Amino acid sequence: MMTSTPRLTHRIAAGAAALMLALAGCSETSSAPEGAAAEGESVSVAMTTPTWILPISQPGKTQGENAIFISGLYPSLFSYELGGEDEFNLDRERSMAESVEVSEDGLTYTITLKDLQWSDGEPITTRDVEFWFNLVAANKEDWASYTEGGFPDNVEAFETIDEKTFTLTTTEAYAPGWYIGNQLNALTPMPQHVWDKTSDDGEIGDFDREAESAKKVFEYLITAAEDPASYASNPLWDTVSGAWELGEFTPGGQFSFVPNDAYEGEDQPTLSEVVFKPFTDDNSQFNVLRSGGIDYGYIPPGALDQKPVIEQAGYTVEPWHGWSITYMALNFANPETGPLFEQKYLRQAMQQLIDQESISEVVWNETAAPTCGPVPQEPGSAGTMEGCAYQFDPEAAIQLLEDNGWNVVPDGVSTCADPGTGEGQCGEGVEEGDELSFTLVSQSGFTATSRMMAEIQSQFAQAGIELNIQEVPDSVAVTQACEPGAECTWDMSFFGSQGSWYYPVYASGERLFASDAPVNLGSYSDERADELIKATKFSSDPAALEKYNDYLAEDLPVLWMPNPVNRVSAFKSDIKGISPQDPMLYMYPQDWSRD
C-alpha cells in the first residue's frame, strides 16, 4: 500500500501534465477562439435566432430579430428614417417604392414601384404587392398587426394600374403621415410567381384572388414558415427581393446572409457574408465578445463598467437609441387602488417625485433620457427635462397632496383626511383613511432598474407614498391589460429596462392609450385623449401629433420614466456604416464595410 500511492500520484501528475501539454500543443496548431477567423469581408453578429421568415407576421412572432431577418430577405415597400427631410420620413433610396402620392381628397394613395427584380430574375411587380394584400385580407385575424378597423379593413379598393403602379383607396380620409407610416409600412412584395400555390409540388396560380383558396395558400406558407430548420433548404425561400440571400440556417440557430446578386437597390452590400451567431444569454454573449470572438455584439446592462475593456479590445461602443418611450403603468381598473389613480393630482404628485434627470445621469450612466410624453424625444437627445410638463419637485408634490385632503406622513403612509368630491378633498371613490400604499411590480435582472426603483421608493416615501417593490422576471409576470370582468389586482408596473414601447415611424397612440387599445395596460380612459388620438389618425392638421402629445404628457395616463437605450452595442472599430443605428431597431448590414 505504501508503495502504490506514490506511483498513483506520479501517474496522475504525469496524466495532468500530458493533458496540459496536449492543450498547449493544440493551441499552437489550432485556431484562436472562435470568431478570430471572421476577417476580410465577413462580419459576425450576436443575435437571438429568428423564428419567422414569412413577411406576414403571426402573433407572437414580431420580435426584433424576426424583423431584422425578414427585412434582409423581404424588405417592406417603404423604408423610413427619422429626422430626414422627407415629409413622411421615407427613406427614398432604400424604399422599393419609387413614390407615393396622396389624392387631394386624401382617399387614394398611388404607389409606383422601382424597377427591381427578384433573385431569380423575375421583375418585382404590383402583382407581388397584390399577392401580399390578398393573403392578408383573407387571413387578417392571423396577422399580428391586425386591429379591427385598421389595415386592411380601412382599404376600400386595391387597384392595379400597370406592372409598376397601383392604388389603394381608403374608406376614410386618414392623416397621410399616419397612413403611410403606420399602415402602409406593412406592405411587402412577395414572389407571387413562386409562392401562389397550396402545396410543395402544386401548380402556381392566382389562388390568392379568391378568399377560400387564399386561405389555403396562406396555410401552406404558414406551415413552411413554421419550420425554421428548413429555411435554408426549402426552395420557397430561395427567391428573395432584398439585399441578401440566406446562406445558411443551421438547426443550432446560426444563420448567415450572403449578397443577393440580382439585387438592384441603391444600398448594395459590400460584405461577402454576415454571420449571425445565436445567443440566448447575455453572459455567454459577453464572454465571447470580450474574447474578440464576434464582431458585433452588445454589453449587457450589468456589465457597463466593462466598457473601457471592450474599447481596448478594439471595439467601438455605442448606445443604440430607440424610437421609444418608457413609463410606469398605473392600474386604473384595480378596484382598490384604481380610484386613487383616477385622481389627477395624485398622478401629478407622483410624477413630480421622479427625478428623471438624475436617474438618467447617475443610475443609467447617461444611457437613458427622460420621457416627457407619449411621443418620443429625438433619439439620443440630451437627458434634460426641459419642456417636460412636470419637473422634479418633491415639495410641490407634498403640497399637492395636502391641498387635496391628504394627511401627509413623510416616511410613513399618508392617509385621506378629507374625503369627498369638493375642492380640496380627496376625490371621487376615495374614502377617509385610505392609504397611499402601492405594490409596484418591477423587472428583475437589471441592476439599473433596481437602483432606479430604490431611488423612486425613497422619493415617494418623503411624501408618505409607500411603494412595495416586487421584482419579478418579465418572463414570469408581464403585466397584462385587465380583461373586462376579470379580477385585476396589480397596482403599478414597470417593464421598461430596455424601453417600454417602440413605435413605428409615426408615434401615435392608438395601440397604447386609446380607451380600447390592445396594449393599454392600465385601462386608462379619457374622452379628450381618445379624440386627440383619433385626430392623429384622421386630421390633416400637422400639429395633431403635438396636441395629442401635450395633452397626454400633462394628463399622465402613466408615469413617465427615464427611457434607457435599447442596448449598448459594441462593434469592431474597422467596421464602417453601422453607426448611426436605426432607432426603429432594424439592421442594415448592406451599409456595412470593413477597412
Add this chain to the structure above:
Amino acid sequence: MIGRDDRSSTRPAIRKGRAQPMWQYVLRRCGQAVVVVILVTFLTFLLLHNLPGGAARSALGLGATQAQIAAYNEQMGYNEPFITQYVLYLSRLVSGDLGFSFQMNQPVAELIVQRLPKTVLLSVLAAAVALVIAVPLGALQATRRGKLPDYLVTWVALLAYATPLFFSGMLLIVLFSQTIPILPPQAPQGFGVRDILSDWQGLILPVGTLAIATLAAYTRYVRSTMIDNLQENYIRTARAKGLPGSRVVIRHALRNSLFPVISLLGMYIPVLFSGALVVEQLFNYPGMGLMFWQATQTRDFPILLATTTIVAIATVLGSLLADIAYAVADPRVRLSGGGE
C-alpha cells in the same frame, strides 16, 4: 450538482431480514416511480397553469387582441377545466406528443431529439473526466488519511465543491480564453454529436467546468467508502496473507469501493437529461439546459412542461436503475424492506 458526501442519500438502506425476490423488488420500485412521475407532472402543470398572463399571452405577445387570444385558447384547449387539460396532456404525453414550441416553431419532441444527445455528450464526458480523476484521488486520500495529501486534496475538493459553477466557469474563461487565449469561450455550435466532437477544443472549458463540480463530490465519495473498506476484515486478511500493498488497495479495497459509485452514477442520469443548465448557459452550448433556460425566459410552456417531465422521469429512472444495479451487485439490499 449531485451527491454530497453522504452515502445514505444514494445508497439503498440495508436491513436485516429475508431477501425479497428481485422481480418483487423491481415491481415495487417501478410502482413508486410511476406515482412520483404523475405527481411531478401534475404539480408542474398546476404551477405553469397558474402563472400570470397565461400561455396565450406568452405565445401571442403583448400586442395580441382579445379575439386572437380567445382563438388561441380555443385551439389549444386552454378554455377547458384544469383537470380536463391535465388529462389531455397526460394522454398526449403517453402517445409521445410533447406539444409544439411556439417560440422555436418546432415540435418539442424534435427539439429534444436534437438537443438531448448534446447534453448527454457533455455530461458523459464531464462524468468520465471527473471519475478518471476522482477515483485515484479518492484512493490517494484514503490511503494517506490524515496526512498532507489527504488534507490537500480535501481542501481543493471542498473549494471546488463550494465554488458555484458559474464562477468556476467564468474563471476558466478568463484564464484560458482571455488571459491566455488558447481555448474558445463558446462551446461548439454544431448540429450533431459528430459536429460537436469535431470542434473538440470548444468542449474543453464546459466539460472542465462541469467536471470540476462533480469531481469534488466523487472524490469525497470514493475517499469515504474506501476508508470504510480499508477497515474491513477481508483487507486485514489480504494483508496478513502477505499481498503487496498496491494489490490490496487496487484489487480489493478500490474495487469494492466502486460499488457505491454505481448509485452515484444512477443519480447522475437526471443531469444527463436536464443538462448542466448553468454550464450550457455560460458557454452557449445548445443542449437541453440552454433550451430550458430559453423557455423560461419566453414562457414557452410546452418546452417547460416537457423538459420538467423528462427530468422527473429521468430522476426516478436513474434512482430506480441505481437501486436495481445495486441490488444485483449486493443482495443484502434486497432484504425485506430493502430499497427505501
